[in-house]
Amino acid sequence: MPSDVKVKICGLKDPAHVELAARAGAAYVGFVFFPKSPRNLGLDEARELAWAAPVGLAKVALVVNADDAQLDAINDKVAIDMWQLHGSESPERVAEIKARYGLPVMKAVGIATRDDVAAIDLYAGIADQLLIDAKAPKGAELPGGRGLPFDWELVVRKYWPCPWMLAGGLTPENVGRAINLTGARQVDVSSGVESAPGVKDPELVEAFIKAALA
Numbered sequence: 001m002p003s004d005v006k007v008k009i010c011g012l013k014d015p016a017h018v019e020l021a022a023r024a025g026a027a028y029v030g031f032v033f034f035p036k037s038p039r040n041l042g043l044d045e046a047r048e049l050a051w052a053a054p055v056g057l058a059k060v061a062l063v064v065n066a067d068d069a070q071l072d073a074i075n076d077k078v079a080i081d082m083w084q085l086h087g088s089e090s091p092e093r094v095a096e097i098k099a100r101y102g103l104p105v106m107k108a109v110g111i112a113t114r115d116d117v118a119a120i121d122l123y124a125g126i127a128d129q130l131l132i133d134a135k136a137p138k139g140a141e142l143p144g145g146r147g148l149p150f151d152w153e154l155v156v157r158k159y160w161p162c163p164w165m166l167a168g169g170l171t172p173e174n175v176g177r178a179i180n181l182t183g184a185r186q187v188d189v190s191s192g193v194e195s196a197p198g199v200k201d202p203e204l205v206e207a208f209i210k211a212a213l214a
């Protein structure tokens, strides 16, 4: 029976890896627009990656507390299908971005404690999707893409009224267990399919997708 799990491969930098992710069965690819990240893309690079994506593969632009000028520049140049807001954007800012571009918005929320889980509700009626990730420590250089898991028990038997994606420290080895435990129908990975920060390993990308869809 075909799997109903959807996979997002985040932080791609090579058009061949976009094609590979699609062939292997990914539903989404993520393009990072955050200069401090080893996965950061220029607009021209991102445009080339978007061209490499076959129809049906959703192209997600990941930004961190971006202002309208940065969002406009991405939207004007790159054919994206969704925003991923990975900073401390307020529910009001999420609604504003949805209205301004008419694209679905996925809000990333970092969690470490039960209180963080409760805070997800602030976005549940506003964002189109939620990305539930490990919480980065205060002052960390990168708010995501750190390859660190959180305690999955925190989201077991949780319900939100929009689709959500499990992220943070997933790997080909642990993704099946994470899905079975949490009931997540969508999973996202970056570091767990890399051979070095920012360098995707095609074999790990394929292995992750295969394990998630199994």
Ligand SMILES: O=C(O)c1ccccc1NCC(=O)[C@H](O)[C@H](O)COP(=O)(O)O
Pocket (backbone or CB within 6 Å): 010, 011, 032, 034, 037, 038, 039, 062, 064, 086, 131, 133, 142, 143, 144, 145, 146, 147, 148, 167, 168, 169, 170, 188, 189, 190, 191, 192
């Ligand atoms: O990937 C980055 O460098 C990055 C930079 C700034 C904000 C978010 C970033 N990445 C988010 C992701 O790649 C994932 O959505 C998520 O955090 C899971 O990452 P990982 O634990 O590395 O699999």
